[in-house]
Amino acid sequence: MKLVFYGAGNMAHAIFTGIVNSNVVKSENIYLTNRSNEDALKKHAEELGVQYSYDDEALLKDADYVFLGTKPYDFDNLADRIRPHINEDNRFISIMAGLPISYIQEQLGTSNPIARIMPNTNAHVGHSVTGISFSNNFGPKSKEEVHELINAFGSVIEVPEDQLHQVTAITGSGPAFLYHVFEQYVTAGTRLGLEKSQVEESIRNLIIGTSKMIERSELGMDQLRKNITSKGGTTQAGLDALSQYDIESIFEDCLKAAVDRSVELASQDDDDDDDD
Missing domain, CATH: 3.40.50.720 (NAD(P)-binding Rossmann-like Domain)
Known part of the structure; x- marks a missing residue:
């Protein structure tokens, strides 16, 4: 070949x-x-x-x-x-x-x-x-x-x-969206009083380890989350705080904006072709 x-x-x-x-x-x-x-x-x-x-x-x-x-x-x-x-x-x-x-x-x-x-x-x-x-x-x-x-x-x-267009939004642009989330996690962690270098290294390894868990486990991400969430524990407290925000809608808006822009760019190419 x-x-x-x-x-x-x-x-x-x-x-x-x-x-x-x-x-x-x-x-x-x-x-x-x-x-x-x-x-x-x-x-x-x-x-x-x-x-x-x-x-x-x-x-x-x-x-x-x-x-x-x-x-x-x-x-x-x-x-x-x-x-x-x-x-x-x-x-x-x-x-x-x-x-x-x-x-x-x-x-x-x-x-x-x-x-x-x-x-x-x-x-x-x-x-x-x-x-x-x-x-x-x-x-x-x-x-x-x-x-x-x-x-x-x-x-x-x-x-x-x-x-x-949907694939472009979800996976093509996806790494940038996840990097942005990780950036915010680093910033929030640093505000708790730890050194930024310590937080960055910890979160880098946290991301790698979590990815390997997803890769090697037959469980869905929802079940993996449930497995480390004890009733009344620290994880549950953090998740309860997150639930006060409409995170699902935030990501829906993020992906929809990327899809719309992909469609727009493709339409511009078609329009340019029509003008020739």
């Missing part, structure tokens, strides 16, 4: 590093390219054993999967450049936010199979939750191969394309 990455930025780097480390595809069968930063490509080649090239015809020849990892505003120029070299065996995987499958097909001038994936930054540690949608002509075997590629850097949830 030959993979080609157009764009080798942070997210693409996390993806092809995960694929290399999992041995799903041999490193010498992974090809990278970018606009002009050859030094970065050389570094990746030296560290991971991948290939790199600026020859679009050679890159696309016999390429099974082509990852589109350029910035969305650079995609039209990329499409113009590679369109003459696309062949019928190329299947495309977009990691570009906001660009629908129909728009990608139109700009590439092809009816080749296209998938859109929405990973998150946890891909850097092999734990991304990645949403994926496929064009209608993506065959079952190819879907299995793409799922295997994505599992190399985390887990996957397949949804219709119009539900990628």
Whole structure:
């Protein structure tokens, strides 16, 4: 299997590093390219054993999967450049936010199979939750191969394309929302009189340990919470204080705002296309 990455930025780097480390595809069968930063490509080649090239015809020849990892505003120029070299065996995987499958097909001038994936930054540690949608002509075997590629850097949830907005909010932006909650926890803990460094280190390990409990337990998070909540104890007192606030609505508003913005950005792309 030959993979080609157009764009080798942070997210693409996390993806092809995960694929290399999992041995799903041999490193010498992974090809990278970018606009002009050859030094970065050389570094990746030296560290991971991948290939790199600026020859679009050679890159696309016999390429099974082509990852589109350029910035969305650079995609039209990329499409113009590679369109003459696309062949019928190329299947495309977009990691570009906001660009629908129909728009990608139109700009590439092809009816080749296209998938859109929405990973998150946890891909850097092999734990991304990645949403994926496929064009209608993506065959079952190819879907299995793409799922295997994505599992190399985390887990996957397949949804219709119009539900990628929800996935973007819940898992794509999710790490930032959780980081923000953890920040507030650190601040509140520091106000109890402990040194900030002590609180930060304690909460860092608290998060890691709690995550491992969730990972290794067959119990749901609600039951895990109940298991450490003794009637009349300190945990119950803290939870009673939390219950005075409508936390559910806070998170509903947070996720809805992210979904609405995702829809808005996609609509802007469609409007720009109509104006051309």
